[in-house]
Amino acid sequence: MRILFVADVIGSPGRRTLTQLLRLVKKDVNADVVVANGENSAGGFGITPEIVREFRETGVDVITTGNHVWDKKEILPLLKTEPRLLRPHNYPPGNPGRGSVVIEAAGRRLAVLNLQGRTFMSPIDDPFRAVDGLLAELKDEADVFVVEFHAEATSEKQAFARYLDGRVAAVVGTHTHVQTADERILPKGTARITDLGMTGGMDGIIGMKWELSVERQLTLTRGERLQPADGDLTLQGAVVEVDAGTGLARSIERVNVPYERVLQGEFRKK
Amino acid sequence: MRILFVADVIGSPGRRTLTQLLRLVKKDVNADVVVANGENSAGGFGITPEIVREFRETGVDVITTGNHVWDKKEILPLLKTEPRLLRPHNYPPGNPGRGSVVIEAAGRRLAVLNLQGRTFMSPIDDPFRAVDGLLAELKDEADVFVVEFHAEATSEKQAFARYLDGRVAAVVGTHTHVQTADERILPKGTARITDLGMTGGMDGIIGMKWELSVERQLTLTRGERLQPADGDLTLQGAVVEVDAGTGLARSIERVNVPYERVLQGEFRKK
Amino acid sequence: MRILFVADVIGSPGRRTLTQLLRLVKKDVNADVVVANGENSAGGFGITPEIVREFRETGVDVITTGNHVWDKKEILPLLKTEPRLLRPHNYPPGNPGRGSVVIEAAGRRLAVLNLQGRTFMSPIDDPFRAVDGLLAELKDEADVFVVEFHAEATSEKQAFARYLDGRVAAVVGTHTHVQTADERILPKGTARITDLGMTGGMDGIIGMKWELSVERQLTLTRGERLQPADGDLTLQGAVVEVDAGTGLARSIERVNVPYERVLQGEFRKK
Amino acid sequence: MRILFVADVIGSPGRRTLTQLLRLVKKDVNADVVVANGENSAGGFGITPEIVREFRETGVDVITTGNHVWDKKEILPLLKTEPRLLRPHNYPPGNPGRGSVVIEAAGRRLAVLNLQGRTFMSPIDDPFRAVDGLLAELKDEADVFVVEFHAEATSEKQAFARYLDGRVAAVVGTHTHVQTADERILPKGTARITDLGMTGGMDGIIGMKWELSVERQLTLTRGERLQPADGDLTLQGAVVEVDAGTGLARSIERVNVPYERVLQGEFRKK
């Protein structure tokens, strides 16, 4: 089974990139299933029911999110009713939504888990114990398990992957919007990458227009609302090949597809 | 002029990696000068005078550091007397040491600047205004300027590089110990990479043994002192080619050299 | 000279408290001048031009603020034109407004300074060096200097007061909305209190309705917007008596006046 | 039943203050039982078995702690064996020690609970759900419950007290080392104070010598180790009177006893 993970889709430029490239990329990497992070898809902050529909129609099988999932209030009802729209599992009780889903993929039952870190972030429930509980709960309901860990600190992200080594097929990181070059198979068979990167305008600052972002660094006050960057559109993420027998990873490869290159017919040339 | 930046050297495994590989790598990438970050070279925390000597003998021209430079008290006197040992320039007055040095390299005067970010870190002086001041001060003393920015948040690091675009040859990030795959030449000619990665044992958690690091995530108390990881030794960083005429970048390429691969004679095979 | 400092006025309940009690309290404590913090006066978040007028008409001579001053965009123009409306001085250049003003009070020139801390807050400019600069600048323009320091950490607040001991008449803290019982005259003559408290509904959580505030602690997501508490209205702050000759403090006394008690004619009974 | 809570005892000056004053104060406030926080009793950082003995001999019935309890490794074994030495209950599993104890006091069974907040602190387990669990567990084992909540943010501390209103006799805060003037009985009968203050040298910065503390604010590097302040020794805390029938509070009064005043025979004069 081959799983394509798509990094945080940023605003309408990110959605345009996804719409234009997803089918091509999916075919090119020969993926059976697509997991995409949508927490920044609505203008950079949150996601809406309309966008969830759009993601699904574009070919996204499971939508993961992170801390920004709560930004748009209109998504809250859908979190309760749409099983393929996840929010980090380890937010405390009292919040709507779920952090896992089991779907059919390549004839197997695939569990997608979404958790969030705490270092430099909100002190939600311990993701380590939370993932233990979730895996125990889903033990008999799926054959293959993959985890998206939405977190800031590299230490927490690498520790989380190592903690799960041998128990899940992959631990892929999101939230920093910068792809890391540390993809690897850990000793017991789990694929990991610290961050998938982002999908949208690469000419900005982590997906947002650079001028306002720099100004905010200079003034340390909010100023105008950040806007998604729209130049150098790129789809990023990773593709993981899972051994259906062991449920562990055979390979992990980074995905980084500039739209420009596709237009020029030089798709995926390194 | 070609500059090799070496990512944070972690403990004795990192130093061993540096000693074994630096000359090979320097030759292979055809570098004229080497800048290496030493803030974690003493057992993972700080640097000592002895290690500074070792770095210099190994072929490091300028040693940069970061927040951990203050960990070992015995380095403080050397910060005042050794111009090639830098600490982040924007620590407030009252701290020993300097954040820049000008050296001869490939027949040009090369200024190496070392600054540190503030997001999720100590609230030291604004690195944006600080680098403006430092560049103004050094304007007539160097031909080529490169900056190492030691910071946590991807937004601050990318904003800092963009702020300096067209004014320096390169802005390379350190501190997260995970190499990012976002090296590029910005529109006005500055090379940037959000993080160079690390030099040392890649089988750990950002360079430290994984068992203790995971345990600390679980208990949230200090426990035993973290120890440098020593498996899968690797030298990471980046090499930047500078146009001597414009003082801007022609290219930036990531460096990622596992010691194992060198032993097997497969050096730098991708 | 006797100066009445009024703690953060929270929303319309706080403004009602101020309107009803200020003249009474001012008379009771025999104050010559009133300094009040207005950063939370507009629904708990920010301040508006209309409210600035209201404060002035109620008898507030100088309005101080803090991190929330930027919340309402409509105040930005007034920050440039109204000298008696301050924002923390040590926000970086590029932000509108000023952090000090000199007014006439009891026949002397009184300088009111407003600065902000950094621990657990935004990493704005160093308040220690900033206050040195500001005091040097105002040296010949005022006879008496008082400082409101808007900060979170008790260590930073007490250190700031001690740093200024003997150089200003008073250092009063704001931001935590809980009055501290540590008012004292420091060895060289500066009055200090770590926090003045708040003005508004004391039956809430630091001035906001307790139900939503507790819910936010439980869910760690934003939920509904917090609303100012409106029960047990109280005016808090401190009154400092300054020796006009030395410019230092003779006394500091906490102020804590429940509206209820005033209605019952038991004003300021302990 | 009358319970005397003693605020964080800081270093040897704090211990000296405790030794000299506790019996006097206990008698003066007519307390049946003494709960004292010892997390800073060993040079400002942590506590040792020797000091635990000293506290017990001095008349402390239960020793509470906070984030600094882990500073001295030699205390870890005692955390497992001494039931009257508590550490915050909501540290994650895998840490030694307990966060509650039930003792006999004034003929009743008194449960003392120790929890810790998370805002601006380590992201340990949710204290709200943790205290619910602990109270359920102890329901039939005690008649009166009191809680020490070791936390930084005033919002979290006041919310925690309000959350427990009507369920425990008192929620007293520690950790900021500055006594707050907000002691009160909440609507359903729980006494609360946001912070008890500290016991030790009041001429410092939250109990530590002011010169080094200010210097650290200026340099933002560690410098020399902070030392406990030793001037103006004072014992702070609060005394809560509990109605043995309802298990709720009848009164709460702050305690603030300078040693100097005791020597002059002016004990507890306001």
Ligand SMILES: [Fe+2]
């Ligand atoms: Fe994101």
Ligand SMILES: [Fe+2]
């Ligand atoms: Fe995020």
Ligand SMILES: [Fe+2]
């Ligand atoms: Fe480092």
Ligand SMILES: [Fe+2]
């Ligand atoms: Fe670092």
Ligand SMILES: [Fe+2]
């Ligand atoms: Fe406020």
Ligand SMILES: [Fe+2]
């Ligand atoms: Fe504030």
Ligand SMILES: [Fe+2]
């Ligand atoms: Fe403490």
Ligand SMILES: [Fe+2]
């Ligand atoms: Fe503490």
